[in-house]
Amino acid sequence: MKHLEWPDAELTPMQAEVLVVGGGVAGCLAAIHARDAGADVLVADKARFLERAGSVAGGVDQFMTPLNAGEEWDTAQHLMSFVPKLTDGLSDLAVAERAVHELPRVFERLVDIGIDFTDPTTGKYFRTRAFGLPGEYHLNFDGSKFKHRLGRYTIGHGARFLPRTMITDLVTDRTGERVAGAVGFNCRTGERYLIRAKTVVVSTGDINRISRNISGMPFDSWHFPYNTGDGHAMAFRRGAELVNMELVEATLTPLGFSTQGTNSYAGQGAYFINRHGERFMFKYDPRGEKARRTILVNAVIEEVLAGNDPLYVDLRHLPEETLDNFVRTLGVDRYTLPGYFRQRGIDIRKQPLPIGLSEMSIRRGGSYFRGSGLVVDTSGESNITGLFAAGDCSMVSGGISAAAAMGAIAGRGAVERLIATDDVEMDRTSVGDAVARMEQPLLTESGENWEDFENRIRHIVTDYVGMRRTDKGMRRGLSLLRALAEVEPKLKADSFHALMRTLESKNIRLAAEIMTEAALHRTESRSGAAHRRVDHPETDDAAWRKAIVLRRDPQGDIEFDYLIEDRPAPRARSVAS
Structure with a gap:
């Protein structure tokens, strides 16, 4: 078969002071705050419209923040006092504190933008307590137009948008220690881009499509199925440090339909019952249904293993x-x-709702203010100078609230780095390697397609590195995932859309390998279902109350370090002004 040809022989050159990779909530807030300082900002996303980019493009119904409305618990200080317990020792408390104190500030900015967080029936905030938090921090609101308004404002504020574009790799300077831009392509037209940028903010979300789900359809996922670890992978390939990659997250979903909703159930006072009609959550946590999500998930697994399903x-x-x-x-x-409710004939006023578990994603393990992603400092900068991260691909995560907060922090941090940065020259070898990797599947005339390859990843992860883990099983899974790496050069794509999917599947495989390496390394169980080792069922605070940091050494092997909560991450390498 004749391979598909690129529309132009040369890459289209582009330039920006701040390149934002990923146009979700974190990316938009990073762009907005960088534009506040007058920076030239370019946002790239796989979506056609910025208003429809990211995990909450279809809507959102929760925002979490203290409001300083008078109650003792309703302050950033009170919330922060609870964060060490919440994060279970797996966060940089200095970065978490910066995010917590940013929440009320970014909330007010969103209100100024035009987001209405009030309950339309009362004109007041409808607040609930959920997921183990020490107060009613969650605002229930109609966020069906949330991302639409945020995206429109971002463009109106002066950010440029590059649509339907997959950024495939970062480019560095000759030292490999400073980011200099990125390469990518339009997944419809095939136009290729070489983007020069003094600073880059990756805000590409969490890692999905990595395990089998309740419906058997990989794009029917609880989280955004187009978040496939692109930012994690491109940063890791360039030497960025990742943390907490062994932590996975799932949620309670309607049976047969993987979707959001757990927080609304728990926050509004629902009971979780088993087939005997028993409220089972109090067997696992004194907070019952208001326990952390990872404890809710673990309890569901235990009830099923005990034969107490179906659950409702x-x-x-x-x-x-x-x-x-x-x-x-x-x-x-x-x-x-x-x-779905209508088709199943479910009336919540008359009958309980059957529930199951969603697929897994690599995403903070169900706890606010820690994350599974790039290690960053209090300005959002990674160990690679000029490379920032925000949202679910950074080390401090927590739904749209923390995404907004960390996005704002990273946007301001990127501007601070700009002031201290001279022009950055791209390394030609770095560019060449990135372009060759991007083009390779289109040049392969026969081989495996991305669907079959990705399904193999999901089967391996679910069977060997799932919600219940053992040393033997994970070593088998790691061996199989590494064997799949040998298949990658044989993957073929016959369209630019298929090229995007193929490169996504490679990123998913790399993320699965990193997750398995980290999970093998942590010889304990921690945070409920986030990391459950059958062969090490106890939590070992003496040895493991610390976060596992992974990086790639010059030979391409993974090496480990640790982040201890009272020892903040070092700042990125300084740059001479």
């Missing part, structure tokens, strides 16, 4: 006004969810 969410006891609010906001996170 029961809302029948709730006041009528609470049920009205639940029904009214049911389709905000996933607009097809009301249709």
